[in-house]
Amino acid sequence: MMFRFVFAIVFICLAILARAQGDIDIQHYEFNITLNDKNDTIIGAAEIKVKFLHPVKSFPVDLVLQNEKGKGMIVDQITVNDVLSENFSKQREKLIINLPQSQQTDSAIVSILYHGVPADGLIISKNKYGDRTFFADNWPNRAHNWIPCKDDPDDKASFEFIVYAPSEYQVVSNGKLAEEKIMAGNKKVTHWVEDVSLSTKVMVIGVAKFAVNQFADSPPNIPVSAWTYPQDSVTGFRNYSVAPAILKFYSDYIGAYPYNKLANVQSKTIFGGMENASAIFYYEESAEENKSMEDLLAHEIAHQWFGDMASEKSFSHLWLSEGFATYMTDIYLESKYGTDSMNRRLRDERKTAIDFARHSNRPVVDSLSFLMNLLNANSYQKGGWILHMLRREMGDTLFRKFIRTYYDRYKGTNADTDDLEKIAEEVSKKDLHQFFKQWLYTPGIPQLNIRWLYNEKDKTVAITIEQVQKQMAFGFPLQIKSEGDKSEIFTLNITRRIETFSIPASSTIRHISADPNTALLFDSRIEKINP
Ligand SMILES: [Zn+2]
Numbered sequence: 039m040m041f042r043f044v045f046a047i048v049f050i051c052l053a054i055l056a057r058a059q060g061d062i063d064i065q066h067y068e069f070n071i072t073l074n075d076k077n078d079t080i081i082g083a084a085e086i087k088v089k090f091l092h093p094v095k096s097f098p099v100d101l102v103l104q105n106e107k108g109k110g111m112i113v114d115q116i117t118v119n120d121v122l123s124e125n126f127s128k129q130r131e132k133l134i135i136n137l138p139q140s141q142q143t144d145s146a147i148v149s150i151l152y153h154g155v156p157a158d159g160l161i162i163s164k165n166k167y168g169d170r171t172f173f174a175d176n177w178p179n180r181a182h183n184w185i186p187c188k189d190d191p192d193d194k195a196s197f198e199f200i201v202y203a204p205s206e207y208q209v210v211s212n213g214k215l216a217e218e219k220i221m222a223g224n225k226k227v228t229h230w231v232e233d234v235s236l237s238t239k240v241m242v243i244g245v246a247k248f249a250v251n252q253f254a255d256s257p258p259n260i261p262v263s264a265w266t267y268p269q270d271s272v273t274g275f276r277n278y279s280v281a282p283a284i285l286k287f288y289s290d291y292i293g294a295y296p297y298n299k300l301a302n303v304q305s306k307t308i309f310g311g312m313e314n315a316s317a318i319f320y321y322e323e324s325a326e327e328n329k330s331m332e333d334l335l336a337h338e339i340a341h342q343w344f345g346d347m348a349s350e351k352s353f354s355h356l357w358l359s360e361g362f363a364t365y366m367t368d369i370y371l372e373s374k375y376g377t378d379s380m381n382r383r384l385r386d387e388r389k390t391a392i393d394f395a396r397h398s399n400r401p402v403v404d405s406l407s408f409l410m411n412l413l414n415a416n417s418y419q420k421g422g423w424i425l426h427m428l429r430r431e432m433g434d435t436l437f438r439k440f441i442r443t444y445y446d447r448y449k450g451t452n453a454d455t456d457d458l459e460k461i462a463e464e465v466s467k468k469d470l471h472q473f474f475k476q477w478l479y480t481p482g483i484p485q486l487n488i489r490w491l492y493n494e495k496d497k498t499v500a501i502t503i504e505q506v507q508k509q510m511a512f513g514f515p516l517q518i519k520s521e522g523d524k525s526e527i528f529t530l531n532i533t534r535r536i537e538t539f540s541i542p543a544s545s546t547i548r549h550i551s552a553d554p555n556t557a558l559l560f561d562s563r564i565e566k567i568n569p
Pocket of ligand 1: 039040313337341359360363
């Protein structure tokens, strides 16, 4: 996802879910959700197909239960395989369902009837025009505020939403529309089915008065559309109209688009954009006049492959989602506007990563327990830069093969950073252990003091490179450009805290610069020493 205002987000306390859920694997969810205009109470009926990975006596379902302020869900009834279950216990955010001996088998259908006002996760409010809207906003584990589920990115399932709402609203969701029918009493039922198994973080509904436009340049069999508030349709349709071209670019670069449609939806998400699979939600102002939304759309559309389809095993590896979306955006923009334009963007991203590293001593692969705090420059800009350095290490052809291989192997499932490293080594046939260790598991960014001296007598340049960051010394190739009567680029292989090199110069050197091709994540100070 993308932030509008990084620090303007209301602080949301999100404890990492207990990982005691390794006993079950959810196969399918059916969520029936009834909405109304009189109050913010939702009525839910969930049918969950659970596979038991080994015989269990009880298992947990995540659901935020009603608190003292009246927010949260009240459970009305639970059945297991159509048998009424009285034997369950409640924790604050969890139901523990106990199974009778006869049901301790390999799978079960659990039905949960519930109702309540969502504390979070389903944002029921008024949009900027004062119209009532309902938008799910689940990242990272806010789904269980309004749907009972295993709220963990590592458990993927197919699902369907059957939404009962007042008939003036339209309902958008993941997957394909199975039914939309007007019922008695000005009600409407809308049924969306997603056959692709996904994490709860990207399962959504959006319910509002919408204007909808399908773009004429959509790829065959993949309708790409814009869903905006009717008042913003002209500008919104225009701002979102870059989506089909972006989708085509990634389909070609990474692999076939994995879903059957792409809806781009103006919404009340707390993020700038949220990459819900095949139904991306963007912040309200994204549909306003004179706004270039191209990089935001490119970021969220890249997530359809990375984050949604090939997903991180846990949020510690969030960079596999955000770093990829950041760098895929750079690659898309490079294809459209050229390498100079991408390099300018990379230098801005590098500055953001360096500024962040000044006050953070955390690695990219990070087990922070407040998940919202992982939406930082380590996950985004530094993650993107790590991919860029891998590309410089491998070359364009092998890098693309690496991206495609990783996606192909992990689409529909989850990966961690070790899984990615294995594929990088397999494709490049290089030992990248040190690369991954220093850039992903070690905090900091190389900070270089570069001192140089031109030696007239023997026509050489003496260069001393000192790494002054407080963290460990890094190893990397550093390109230096020397400028005299003519300019030359040479590569120094840095392996130690401080090293001195002597380089032959064909003419008097007047100026030295580092990293002329924008290939290294580093910060530097260059100083000419007078003999
Ligand atoms: Zn993102």
